[in-house]
Amino acid sequence: xxxxxxxxxxxxxxxxxxxxxxxxxxxxxxxxxxxxxxxxxxxxxxxxxxxxxxxxxxxxxxxxxxxxxxxxxxxxxxxxxxxxxxxxxxxxxxxxxxxxxxxxxxxxxxxxxxxxxxxxxxxxxxxxxxxxxxxxxxxxxxxxxxxxxxxxxxxxxxxxxxxxxxxxxxxxxxxxxxxxxxxxxxxxxxxxxxxxxxxxxxxxxxxxxxxxxxxxxxxxxxxxxxxxxxxxxxxxxxxxxxxxxxxxxxxxxxxxxxxxxxxxxxxxxxxxxxxxxxxxxxxxxxxxxxxxxxxxxxxxxxxxxxxxxxxxxxxxxxxxxxxxxxxxxxxxxxxxxxxxxxxxxxxxxxxxxxxxxxxxxxxxxxxxxxxxxxxxxxxxxxxxxxxxxxxxxxxxxxxxxxxxxxxxxxxxxxxxxxxxxxxxxxxxxxxxxxxxxxxxxxxxxxxxxxxxxxxxxxxxxxxxxxxxxxxxxxxxxxxxxxxxxxxxxxxxxxxxxxxxxxxxxxxxxxxxxxxxxxxxx
Amino acid sequence: xxxxxxxxxxxxxxxxxxxxxxxxxxxxxxxxxxxxxxxxxxxxxxxxxxxxxxxxxxxxxxxxxxxxxxxxxxxxxxxxxxxxxxxxxxxxxxxxxxxxxxxxxxxxxxxxxxxxxxxxxxxxxxxxxxxxxxxxxxxxxxxxxxxxxxxxxxxxxxxxxxxxxxxxxxxxxxxxxxxxxxxxxxxxxxxxxxxxxxxxxxxxxxxxxxxxxxxxxxxxxxxxxxxxxxxxxxxxxxxxxxxxxxxxxxxxxxxxxxxxxxxxxxxxxxxxxxxxxxxxxxxxxxxxxxxxxxxxxxxxxxxxxxxxxxxxxxxxxxxxx
Numbered sequence: 001x002x003x004x005x006x007x008x009x010x011x012x013x014x015x016x017x018x019x020x021x022x023x024x025x026x027x028x029x030x031x032x033x034x035x036x037x038x039x040x041x042x043x044x045x046x047x048x049x050x051x052x053x054x055x056x057x058x059x060x061x062x063x064x065x066x067x068x069x070x071x072x073x074x075x076x077x078x079x080x081x082x083x084x085x086x087x088x089x090x091x092x093x094x095x096x097x098x099x100x101x102x103x104x105x106x107x108x109x110x111x112x113x114x115x116x117x118x119x120x121x122x123x124x125x126x127x128x129x130x131x132x133x134x135x136x137x138x139x140x141x142x143x144x145x146x147x148x149x150x151x152x153x154x155x156x157x158x159x160x161x162x163x164x165x166x167x168x169x170x171x172x173x174x175x176x177x178x179x180x181x182x183x184x185x186x187x188x189x190x191x192x193x194x195x196x197x198x199x200x201x202x203x204x205x206x207x208x209x210x211x212x213x214x215x216x217x218x219x220x221x222x223x224x225x226x227x228x229x230x231x232x233x234x235x236x237x238x239x240x241x242x243x244x245x246x247x248x249x250x251x252x253x254x255x256x257x258x259x260x261x262x263x264x265x266x267x268x269x270x271x272x273x274x275x276x277x278x279x280x281x282x283x284x285x286x287x288x289x290x291x292x293x294x295x296x297x298x299x300x301x302x303x304x305x306x307x308x309x310x311x312x313x314x315x316x317x318x319x320x321x322x323x324x325x326x327x328x329x330x331x332x333x334x335x336x337x338x339x340x341x342x343x344x345x346x347x348x349x350x351x352x353x354x355x356x357x358x359x360x361x362x363x364x365x366x367x368x369x370x371x372x373x374x375x376x377x378x379x380x381x382x383x384x385x386x387x388x389x390x391x392x393x394x395x396x397x398x399x400x401x402x403x404x405x406x407x408x409x410x411x412x413x414x415x416x417x418x419x420x421x422x423x424x425x426x427x428x429x430x431x432x433x434x435x436x437x438x439x440x441x442x443x444x445x446x447x448x449x450x451x452x453x454x455x456x457x458x459x460x461x462x463x464x465x466x467x468x469x470x471x472x473x474x475x476x477x478x479x480x481x482x483x484x485x486x487x488x489x490x491x492x493x494x495x496x497x498x499x500x501x502x503x504x505x506x507x508x509x510x511x512x513x514x515x516x517x518x519x520x521x
Numbered sequence: 522x523x524x525x526x527x528x529x530x531x532x533x534x535x536x537x538x539x540x541x542x543x544x545x546x547x548x549x550x551x552x553x554x555x556x557x558x559x560x561x562x563x564x565x566x567x568x569x570x571x572x573x574x575x576x577x578x579x580x581x582x583x584x585x586x587x588x589x590x591x592x593x594x595x596x597x598x599x600x601x602x603x604x605x606x607x608x609x610x611x612x613x614x615x616x617x618x619x620x621x622x623x624x625x626x627x628x629x630x631x632x633x634x635x636x637x638x639x640x641x642x643x644x645x646x647x648x649x650x651x652x653x654x655x656x657x658x659x660x661x662x663x664x665x666x667x668x669x670x671x672x673x674x675x676x677x678x679x680x681x682x683x684x685x686x687x688x689x690x691x692x693x694x695x696x697x698x699x700x701x702x703x704x705x706x707x708x709x710x711x712x713x714x715x716x717x718x719x720x721x722x723x724x725x726x727x728x729x730x731x732x733x734x735x736x737x738x739x740x741x742x743x744x745x746x747x748x749x750x751x752x753x754x755x756x757x758x759x760x761x762x763x764x765x766x767x768x769x770x771x772x773x774x775x776x777x778x779x780x781x782x783x784x785x786x787x788x789x790x791x792x793x794x795x796x797x798x799x800x801x802x803x804x805x806x807x808x809x810x811x812x813x814x815x816x817x818x819x820x821x822x823x824x825x826x827x828x829x830x831x832x833x834x835x836x837x838x839x840x841x842x
C-alpha cells in the first residue's frame with residue numbers, strides 16, 4: 001500500500017521493476033502439478049464423500065467375511081449336529097461375564113421340577129463315581145445349565161423364575177452306542193486330558209425311572225412318573241428337600257456296589273452315558289461353540305451365512321459383468337446406427353423388459369433347473385442375464401445419441417476411422433462413468449431379488465452344500481417367536497449389504513458426474 | 522395429435538408385448554411334464570381327463586383353443602389343483618380381495634406421511650430435521666421389506682403382544698373384511714408394507730421440492746413480494762408434485778400386484794401366494810392367468826405413468842421429437 005492506488009505506471013519508480021524471467025527458460029517446462037485424469041478426478045471426489053467411503057469399507061469387510069469365515073471356522077457348511085440345534089450365539093468374549101448377552105444363554109421360565117432337572121445335570125456331572133453330589137456342588141458345577149437365576153414369583157399356584165439357561169449345557173448327558181474299541185479309546189482320552197466323558201449308567205428299566213424318560217440320560221435320579229424326584233423310600237421330594245439333601249441316584253450297580261460305565265448292547269457294541277459336551281470335544285478336538293448360534297437343523301449359522309454372502313456376491317458380480325457387456329454392445333449398436341436397426345432392437349428390448357422378472361425366474365427354474373439341465377445358480381444367472389441388460393443398453397444408447405453427431409466424431413470419421421473404431425475409441429469412453437455407476441447399482445438389486453426369490457421358494461437353494469440368505473430367512477421364519485437369533489444374523493447382514501451398496505453407488509454416481517465437479521467446494 | 526398417436530402406439534405395443542409374453546408362458550408351461558399316476562384306476566381316469574381336456578393335442582393347437590376361449594368368452598380356464606374345478610377368474614378374484622384391501626390401507630397411510638416427511642426435509646434442508654429424515658429414508662429404502670416385516674412381527678406381535686402376528690382368516694374375523702378383528706390383524710402387514718412406500722415417496726418429494734425451492738421462479742415469486750409460505754405452497758409445492766403424482770399412480774397400480782413376500786410372512790391368502798402355489802402344484806391355467814395378471818399390471822403401469830406426465834404438465838409433450 002506504500003505506493004497507493006495509483007494506476008499510473010509511469011509514476012512507479014524504475015528500480016522497482018525486475019526482469020521476471022532472466023534466468024528461466026520460458027518453454028519446455030513440465031507442469032508442476034499432476035494432471036487429474038477422469039478416474040483420478042472421480043476418485044478425488046469420491047474420497048470426500050465420507051458415507052460412501054465408510055460404505056465401501058463395510059462392503060469390503062462383508063466380502064472378506066464371505067471369503068474367509070468358512071476357511072477360518074471349525075465347521076463346514078454341511079456340518080449339521082441336531083443335538084445342538086437352535087443353540088444361541090456364543091462369543092467367548094462375553095461368555096464369562098454373566099450379562100446374558102452373546103454368551104449362549106437364553107431366557108427360560110423355570111418351575112420347581114425343571115429347576116431340579118437342570119441343577120440335576122450339574123449334580124450328575126459332579127458325580128462321576130456314584131458318590132452323590134450336593135445341590136451346592138451341582139449348581140456351582142461348570143456343567144450346570146443355569147447361568148443366572150431369576151427372581152422367584154408365584155403364578156397360578158406354581159413357583160417360577162425367569163432364569164437364563166445355557167443352551168449348550170442344556171444338552172447334558174446322552175446315551176450313545178459305541179464299539180468296545182471306541183469305549184477304550186474314550187477311557188484313554190479321559191485319562192490323558194482329565195475331562196470326563198463316561199458317567200454311570202442309569203437303571204432305566206427299574207421302578208424309579210419313568211419309561212417315558214428312559215431315553216433322556218439327564219434323568220439319572222430316582223423320579224416319579226411326573227418327573228419329580230423321589231427319595232429311597234419313594235416319597236416325593238420338593239425343591240427345598242432336594243436343596244438340603246440332594247437327589248437319590250438311580251445308577252446300575254454291580255455286586256460289589258460300585259457303578260458301571262457301560263452296558264453291553266450286542267456282541268461288539270456297548271451303550272455308554274456320556275457328558276455330551278466332553279464327548280464332542282473328544283470327537284472333534286474343539287468344543288461346541290457357534291459364534292452366531294445354530295439353526296433349527298443344527299447348521300452353524302456363521303458358516304452358512306458366509307456361504308450365502310458368497311453366493312449373493314458371486315451371482316451379483318457375474319450378473320453385473322455380463323449385463324455390462326451385453327448392454328454396452330447392444331446399446332452401442334442401437335445408438336450408433338439408429339434408424340430401423342434402433343427401432344427393431346428397441347422393440348425387442350421393450351418386449352423382454354415387459355416380462356415381470358419373477359415369471360422369467362420361475363420359467364427358468366421349472367425348465368432348466370428342475371429338469372436337471374443346469375444348477376440352481378446357473379438357472380438364476382441365466383434369468384438375470386435374459387432381461388437385466390436392458391437398462392444398461394438404454395443408458396449407453398442415450399450416450400451414443402448424444403455424442404455420435406458431435407464434431408470430433410465427424411473429424412475422426414473424416415480421418416478415416418471405421419465404425420468399430422469410432423464406437424470403441426471415440427464415443428464409448430463418454431459412457432464409461434454412467435456404465436460403472438449402473439453396474440454397481442445393479443448389485444444390490446440382484447442381491448435383493450435373489451434373496452426374495454429364494455425366500456419365496458421359487459428358487460431353491462436349500463441344501464447341505466449350498467444356501468442363500470433368503471433360504472436361511474425362510475427356514476428361520478418359523479422360529480421367529482422362540483429363536484429369533486436364527487433370523488437375526490442373516491437379516492442384519494443383508495440389510496447392511498443393501499445399505500452399503502446403495503450408499504456406495506450414490507457416491508460413485510456423484511463422483512462420476514462431471515457436472516458436479518467443484519460443486520461441493 | 523402427437524398425443525393420440527403416441528397413446529395408440531403405446532397401447533399397440535402393450536398388446537404386442539402381452540401377446541408375445543403369453544405365448545412364451547403358455548408354450549413353456551405346457552412343455553413341462555407333470556408327474557402322472559402310473560397305475561390303477563386313478564391313472565386311467567387322469568389320462569382320460571388329460572385326453573378330454575385336449576392336453577395331448579399339439580401345443581400350438583391347444584394355444585389356439587385357449588386364445589379363442591379368452592377372446593370369445595373371456596374364459597381363462599379352470600383350476601384343477603388349487604380350487605378343484607373352479608373357474609380361474611373366480612380364483613383370482615377371490616385372492617385379489619385381501620391383497621387389494623391390505624395395499625389400499627398401506628397406500629392411504631403412506632401417501633400423506635411420505636409427502637409430509639419429504640416436505641419437512643426439503644424445507645429444513647441441511648438442518649437436523651432433514652438429516653434425521655434423510656438417514657431414515659436411506660435406511661428404509663435400502664433395507665429389504667421382509668427385514669422390517671420380521672422386526673415388526675417380532676416386536677409388536679410376539680414381544681409386546683399388541684397385534685395378531687398373522688392375518689386372521691375371513692371365517693375367524695366374522696366373515697367380513699372390515700370387522701374390527703380383521704382390521705386389527707391387518708395392522709402388522711399394513712405397517713410392514715408402508716415403510717418402504719413412505720421412504721420412497723419422501724425421498725422423491727424431498728428431491729423434487731429441493732429443486733423447486735432453489736429455482737428461479739421462486740426467486741421471482743419472492744421478489745414480487747409473496748411470503749415464503751405462500752410462494753412455497755402455491756409455486757414450489759405444485760411444481761414439485763408434477764413428477765410425484767405419476768409415482769402415486771404407479772403406487773396405486775402396484776396395489777394390485779401386492780407384495781408376495783409380505784403375503785407369505787403374514788400368511789395372507791392373496792394373489793402372491795396364489796402365484797407361488799400355482800407353481801408348486803403346476804396348475805397350468807392358474808399359473809398362466811396369474812402371470813398374465815402381473816405382466817398386465819407392470820405393462821399398463823409404465824404406460825399410465827408416462828401418459829400422466831403429459832396430462833399433468835403441459836410443458837411435456839408426449840411423442841414429440
